[in-house]
Amino acid sequence: MIVTVTLNAAIDKTYHLPALAAGQVSRVDRVYAEPGGKGINVARVVALQGVPVLATGFAGGSNGDFIERGLTRQGIAHDFVKIEGESRICLNIMDQDGVSTELLEPGPTIAGQEMEAMREKLAQLAARAKVVAFSGSLPAGVPKSFYAELIGIAQKQGAVVFLDTSGEALIRGAEAKPYFIKPNEDEVAQWLGHSIEDENALKQGLLRLNETGLPCISVSMGAQGSLTAFHGACYRVRAPKVDAVNAVGSGDAYVAGMAVGTAQGLPVEECLRLATASGTANTLTARAGYVEPEDVKRLLDEVVVERIG
Ligand SMILES: Nc1ncnc2c1ncn2[C@@H]1O[C@H](COP(=O)(O)OP(=O)(O)O)[C@@H](O)[C@H]1O
Numbered sequence: 062m063i064v065t066v067t068l069n070a071a072i073d074k075t076y077h078l079p080a081l082a083a084g085q086v087s088r089v090d091r092v093y094a095e096p097g098g099k100g101i102n103v104a105r106v107v108a109l110q111g112v113p114v115l116a117t118g119f120a121g122g123s124n125g126d127f128i129e130r131g132l133t134r135q136g137i138a139h140d141f142v143k144i145e146g147e148s149r150i151c152l153n154i155m156d157q158d159g160v161s162t163e164l165l166e167p168g169p170t171i172a173g174q175e176m177e178a179m180r181e182k183l184a185q186l187a188a189r190a191k192v193v194a195f196s197g198s199l200p201a202g203v204p205k206s207f208y209a210e211l212i213g214i215a216q217k218q219g220a221v222v223f224l225d226t227s228g229e230a231l232i233r234g235a236e237a238k239p240y241f242i243k244p245n246e247d248e249v250a251q252w253l254g255h256s257i258e259d260e261n262a263l264k265q266g267l268l269r270l271n272e273t274g275l276p277c278i279s280v281s282m283g284a285q286g287s288l289t290a291f292h293g294a295c296y297r298v299r300a301p302k303v304d305a306v307n308a309v310g311s312g313d314a315y316v317a318g319m320a321v322g323t324a325q326g327l328p329v330e331e332c333l334r335l336a337t338a339s340g341t342a343n344t345l346t347a348r349a350g351y352v353e354p355e356d357v358k359r360l361l362d363e364v365v366v367e368r369i370g
């Protein structure tokens with residue numbers, strides 16, 4: 062089983078409208094509202110590929126109820142820590158030219174006893190999991206070291222750990238040496254303490270991070286695919302060319318593909334192929350963090366994985 066952890070769960074709302082004009086009234090043509098936040102998107106894309114998954118994290122208020130009911134309706138097992146605060150809404154406004162504007166609420170404040178409940182729940186769930194994937198921002202009240210703490214709990218239960226977050230939560234979380242991380246290029250530069258001029262510099266940087274005890278690091282680059290350092294080997298992956306409809310959640314779909322491949326014990330090249338096909342398939346639907354399984358299957362053959370060092 063794969064367990065996904067979303068500490069800052071959300072209702073992901075997507076508004077499709079002709080144009081977004083600041084300071085004016087805009088009418089929305091189509092609205093999608095889904096259980097979301099990065100880890101929940103990962104769970105949905107894993108489930109859509111027919112692999113057992115369970116979503117956990119913090120959920121509260123009427124938005125939390127919506128998230129849990131939505132997951133149940135979508136057939137995704139879940140077991141959240143109930144919190145006093147209200148889970149957030151994240152808004153993606155898509156105009157007719159495909160330009161996306163995201164508004165992400167900060168989320169609720171988490172109390173000390175709610176964090177304690179999360180530690181206990183995770184220990185139980187991780188004992189049944191092959192892969193535990195932590196994704197997304199930290200809600201208020203949670204210390205920046207919380208991911209490192211939770212990663213330690215999951216590793217102690219024998220799970221392979223993924224971490225997809227940003228900023229200080231990533232830097233501090235990475236101290237616990239998760240198996241897989243997905244920083245962006247700026248974060249890699251910040252880590253290394255120098256700017257990254259070109260792809261070769263990025264490759265060298267990722268390989269150096271490998272040496273610090275981080276075995277698998279992917280930097281994804283939208284339509285350009287991704288670069289991954291894996292135990293001292295480097296892979297350049299080209300994504301299939303498609304007419305993208307909505308790329309929000311593609312990073313999460315990529316993580317889902319990596320998690321599925323890893324849980325199934327596939328070689329890293331095949332994990333990267335599945336991750337990329339899942340990320341690209343996510344761009345083909347109007348919904349965030351959603352793939353058609355036939356799209357993933359069809360795109361697999363169009364992904365090019367090349368070892369470059
Ligand atoms: N426009 C696109 N065309 C084809 N594939 C895409 C496109 N956007 C994203 N992808 C796929 O999804 C993966 C993750 O997307 P990316 O936008 O880099 O993630 P994030 O959402 O974390 O920024 C990419 O590596 C690629 O496989």
Ligand SMILES: O=P(O)(O)OC[C@H]1O[C@](O)(COP(=O)(O)O)[C@@H](O)[C@@H]1O
Binds near residue numbers: 073
């Ligand atoms: O937890 P964060 O970092 O605030 O991000 C939350 C948002 O990220 C998203 O998952 C999209 O992320 P990606 O496009 O990077 O996959 C939204 O669906 C979600 O609401």
